[in-house]
Amino acid sequence: MEEKKELEIRWHGRGGQGAKTAALLLADVAFKTGQYVQGFPEYGPERMGAPITAYNRISRNPIRVHSNIYAPDYVVVVDETLLHTVDVTAGLKPDGAIIINTPKSAEEVRPLLNGYKGAVFTVDARRISMETLGQNFPNSPMLAATVAVTEVMPREEFIADMRASYEHKFAKKPEVIEGNMQALIQAFDVAEQALSVVYKVAV
Amino acid sequence: MAIRERMSGNEAVAYAIRQVNPDVMPAFPITPSTEIPQMVSTYIANGEMDTEFIPVESEHSSMSAAIGAQAAGARSLTATSSAGLALMWEELLLAASNRLPLVLTLVNRTLSGPININCDHSDGMGARDTGWIQIYAENNQEAYDNFIQAYPIAEHPSVHLPVMVCQDGFITSHAVENIELLEDGKVKSFVGEYEPEEFLLNPGKPIAVGPYAVSNYVMEAKKNQEIALENAKAVILDVAEKFAAVSGRHYGLFEEYRTQDADFIMLIIGSAAGTAKQAVDELREEGYKAGVLKLRVFRPFPAKEIAQALKNCKMVAIMDRCESYNGNGGPLGSEVTAGLFRYKVMIGAVNYIYGLAGRDFTVEDAKEVFAEMENAMIAGTQPEQYRYIGLRSQEADE
Numbered sequence: 001m002e003e004k005k006e007l008e009i010r011w012h013g014r015g016g017q018g019a020k021t022a023a024l025l026l027a028d029v030a031f032k033t034g035q036y037v038q039g040f041p042e043y044g045p046e047r048m049g050a051p052i053t054a055y056n057r058i059s060r061n062p063i064r065v066h067s068n069i070y071a072p073d074y075v076v077v078v079d080e081t082l083l084h085t086v087d088v089t090a091g092l093k094p095d096g097a098i099i100i101n102t103p104k105s106a107e108e109v110r111p112l113l114n115g116y117k118g119a120v121f122t123v124d125a126r127r128i129s130m131e132t133l134g135q136n137f138p139n140s141p142m143l144a145a146t147v148a149v150t151e152v153m154p155r156e157e158f159i160a161d162m163r164a165s166y167e168h169k170f171a172k173k174p175e176v177i178e179g180n181m182q183a184l185i186q187a188f189d190v191a192e193q194a195l196s197v198v199y200k201v202a203v
Numbered sequence: 204m205a206i207r208e209r210m211s212g213n214e215a216v217a218y219a220i221r222q223v224n225p226d227v228m229p230a231f232p233i234t235p236s237t238e239i240p241q242m243v244s245t246y247i248a249n250g251e252m253d254t255e256f257i258p259v260e261s262e263h264s265s266m267s268a269a270i271g272a273q274a275a276g277a278r279s280l281t282a283t284s285s286a287g288l289a290l291m292w293e294e295l296l297l298a299a300s301n302r303l304p305l306v307l308t309l310v311n312r313t314l315s316g317p318i319n320i321n322c323d324h325s326d327g328m329g330a331r332d333t334g335w336i337q338i339y340a341e342n343n344q345e346a347y348d349n350f351i352q353a354y355p356i357a358e359h360p361s362v363h364l365p366v367m368v369c370q371d372g373f374i375t376s377h378a379v380e381n382i383e384l385l386e387d388g389k390v391k392s393f394v395g396e397y398e399p400e401e402f403l404l405n406p407g408k409p410i411a412v413g414p415y416a417v418s419n420y421v422m423e424a425k426k427n428q429e430i431a432l433e434n435a436k437a438v439i440l441d442v443a444e445k446f447a448a449v450s451g452r453h454y455g456l457f458e459e460y461r462t463q464d465a466d467f468i469m470l471i472i473g474s475a476a477g478t479a480k481q482a483v484d485e486l487r488e489e490g491y492k493a494g495v496l497k498l499r500v501f502r503p504f505p506a507k508e509i510a511q512a513l514k515n516c517k518m519v520a521i522m523d524r525c526e527s528y529n530g531n532g533g534p535l536g537s538e539v540t541a542g543l544f545r546y547k548v549m550i551g552a553v554n555y556i557y558g559l560a561g562r563d564f565t566v567e568d569a570k571e572v573f574a575e576m577e578n579a580m581i582a583g584t585q586p587e588q589y590r591y592i593g594l595r596s597q598e599a600d601e
Contacts, residue, residue: 024379027209027379028209028379031209031381036380036381037209037379037380037381038378038379038380039378039379040373040374040377040378040379041373041377042373043320043321043373062381063380063381064342064477064478064480064481065477065478065481065566066342066371066374066375066378066474066475066477066478067478067563067564067565067566068563068565070565
């Protein structure tokens with residue numbers, strides 16, 4: 001895959017679901033690969049459930065632009081109900097991709113994407129989260145799927161890195177570490193598998 | 204060796220506060236600056252610094268307590284945004300006129316109304332005539348670096364004035380970006396210990412702070428304060444030079460980006476300067492001679508230096524992230540054009556209002572401004588003054 005000069009990613013979620021946290025974690029992950037990063041939220045009304053947007057820029061060069069992203073390489077949708085109310089593919093590059101948290105297949109959700117012609121990946125982050133964590137925390141699986149699709153970092157490095165940061169973050173709750181790791185691994189595998197299928201089709 | 208990290212603007216300032224370890228920090232929370240006192244409290248609770256943290260009931264009190272502590276002889280600071288700064292108004296004037304070198308870390312946010320939490324410079328610009336030194340940052344790195352330079356500027360014997368270190372709310376305060384940090388020891392030795400010459404808790408040399416002054420004396424006090432602000436210019440440059448020696452990062456009163464041979468220059472403050480630089484690079488590739496003058500120090504206002512820097516260009520676009528309701532433009536527009544006239548630099552100038560309450564400012568917006576300047580120059584017309592960028596129109600909404 002040709003190395004892109006700068007990667008721009010837009011996250012759509014609802015307040016309280018962790019889309020902002022996922023964007024900041026992605027910035028963290030990319031930083032560890034030695035790249036320049038930016039991760040920032042755009043706040044609307046500050047309440048649970050309101051649509052929120054978060055952004056990432058990842059680059060080999062220092063990043064100076066401080067505006068929102070209007071022509072992203074990738075879009076991540078953490079809450080599929082937004083597909084009905086927000087034009088999530090606005091400006092999305094046709095050679096990019098959209099990653100959606102939904103139990104449906106890519107073909108099933110494509111009609112909701114305003115004619116978007118690029119790659120569509122779906123990950124059932126809710127199911128993965130319920131199975132591994134017993135609660136619906138879709139942001140960890142969506143982060144893993146995003147790393148897999150964008151190829152920001154190799155699988156093993158990402159997994160090792162996240163284990164270290166969970167061990168630090170959950171030092172007082174070690175029982176949740178394994179569940180979070182399973183959520184990441186499952187989502188990564190789902191996305192990676194879908195990615196290989198898309199590439200075969202493209203070839 | 205510099206420490207390579209990634210953190211938000213608020214994290215960067217809190218990190219710098221821990222390294223400087225001032226004596227007293229009274230604070231009251233307000234978005235988007237809340238994280239700063241929150242993170243400092245955590246550092247204190249973890250035993251990583253021993254600043255006396257005073258939770259107070261309002262910003263009127265946080266600035267009052269900072270003034271009291273500083274007058275007593277303690278190195279003090281507080282943090283705020285927007286309405287919090289407005290509530291400090293009376294105390295801001297007291298801090299400066301009593302010549303107290305305390306530091307305020309301001310996370311710029313619009314003022315009501317309509318009520319909104321996002322960035323513009325209304326708060327800082329509203330306090331521009333309170334006698335404080337004001338230094339603005341483009342990103343987290345500059346917010347960190349400016350904070351470290353603040354006390355050496357404020358406490359200099361020829362200055363003795365408070366310093367407001369400003370960064371853009373959310374755009375830099377909540378954006379995680381790469382940063383290079385200095386080691387704790389380097390910061391500590393750069394800032395040094397606070398040794399006030401005169402202070403209230405000094406039994407050997409009693410003084411009064413804030414007494415009534417009769418008209419025979421007030422005007423001289425005010426003139427002395429003005430002289431101190433003028434002195435600050437040289438001190439800011441001197442501190443920047445010393446800072447460059449330890450950090451390798453260079454600062455001035457403003458940054459000139461590709462302005463040397465520029466026909467058209469955008470004069471701008473804060474995070475949008477980076478966006479403007481990107482626009483300049485793209486325009487330069489098309490052979491268009493554009494440049495950016497990013498103002499770092501707004502108080503003292505470097506009118507003469509700006510006039511010098513602009514004298515060879517054809518036209519300047521002066522960008523205000525603030526409406527000043529005078530019917531004649533923004534604060535930066537008014538002061539820059541006054542400076543150009545005073546120093547007989549008769550170039551074209553146009554004042555834009557942009558980015559109010561977090562309205563986005565893009566590379567395309569910046570390019571549009573340059574295109575408008577060029578079109579006016581080609582047509583030989585004076586561009587329409589005092590314009591708004593990115594304003595919704597009735598047609599666009601329909």
